[in-house]
Amino acid sequence: MASTLLTDSKIRGLKPKNSAYYTWQAAATRGTGRLGVKTYPSGRKTFVYRYFVSGKEKFIGLGDFPALTLSDATEKARTAAASISDPAKALVEHASLKKLFDDYIADQKARGKRSYDKTQNRINQVLASPHVTPEMPAKDVTPDHIKRILSEFIARDARAGANKVRSNLHAIFNFGLFADNDPANIDKKTVYGLDRNPVAAVPSQRGADKALDRFLSWDELFTLLAVLSRPAETIPMHPDFVQLLLCCLHTAG
Structure with a gap:
């Protein structure tokens, strides 16, 4: 656990390692709360506040760098430190990314939408x-997170799948954004804390969804079969459609 005087340039210069590690803001006292940066193997960096209860250390996630600036993270850490009894309660808690996803799926089920299982x-x-964690606040998701997530689908030649995921994510963040800003709910607690849709700034892949009038080449057919043979959870389409495609391919139908 290295300790240093944190600056924007030093945080940007933190290199990912095989496992996540912390870099702490230098402080004159020991055993008190401290601001730090957690660097993940993926390169993601998030601010954390560490404090102690009965000699045991506890952590509060403050937000990802650079979406959350060092000065704002420092202010959040000061706010937490000011509440000696329970620093976690001093910071406004907003719903996690997984909670936003779960709430959206529950809403889709309640509305009788039959495609919720594909979205799930x-x-x-x-x-x-x-590039993300289920526990991170939904409001901390940035266009950079979305871009990196979608690039994973594109890297495995699933451009149409990337567009479908983008469409789902856009609808999900709009759901949270509208829920928080509905004037009919003016007296209710802000749940997600969203002030923009991070997906809106990320373009879809043009032409990926356009049907073309031609036959697949042998190489393309080989690639398709390889994709359809993967574990179901890694294929960006409904499992029933996968089985239908395999049936058509193997029976020349």
């Missing part, structure tokens, strides 16, 4: 991405 499969893949 796609967002499970999002939550498995190394």
Whole structure:
């Protein structure tokens, strides 16, 4: 656990390692609360506040760098430190990314939307991405997070799948954004703390969803079969459609 005088340039210069590690703001006292940066193997960096209760250390996630600036993170740490009894309660708690996803799926079920299971499969893949965590506040998700998540689908030649995931994520964040800003709920608690839709700034892949009038080449057919043979949770389409495609391919139908 290295200790240093944190600056924007030093935080940007923190290199990812094989496992996550902390870098703490230098302080003159020991055993008190301290601001730090957690660097993940993926390169993601998030501010944390560490404090002690009965000699045991506890952590509060403050937000990802650089979406959350060092000065804002420092102010959040001061706010937490001012509440000696329970620093966690001193910071406004907003719903996690997984909570936003779960609430959206519950809303889709309540509305009788039959495609919620497809959406659930796609967002499970999002939550498995190394670029986000289920526990991170939904409001801390940035366009950079979305861009990196979608790039994973594009990297495995699933451009149409990337567009479907983008569409789902756009709808999910709009759901949270509208829920918080509905004037009919003016007296209710702000749940998600969203002030923008991070997906809106990330473009879809043009032409990926356009049907083309031609036959697949042998190489393309080989690639398709390889994709359809993967574990179901890694394929960006409904499992029933996967089985239908396999049936058509193997029976020349």
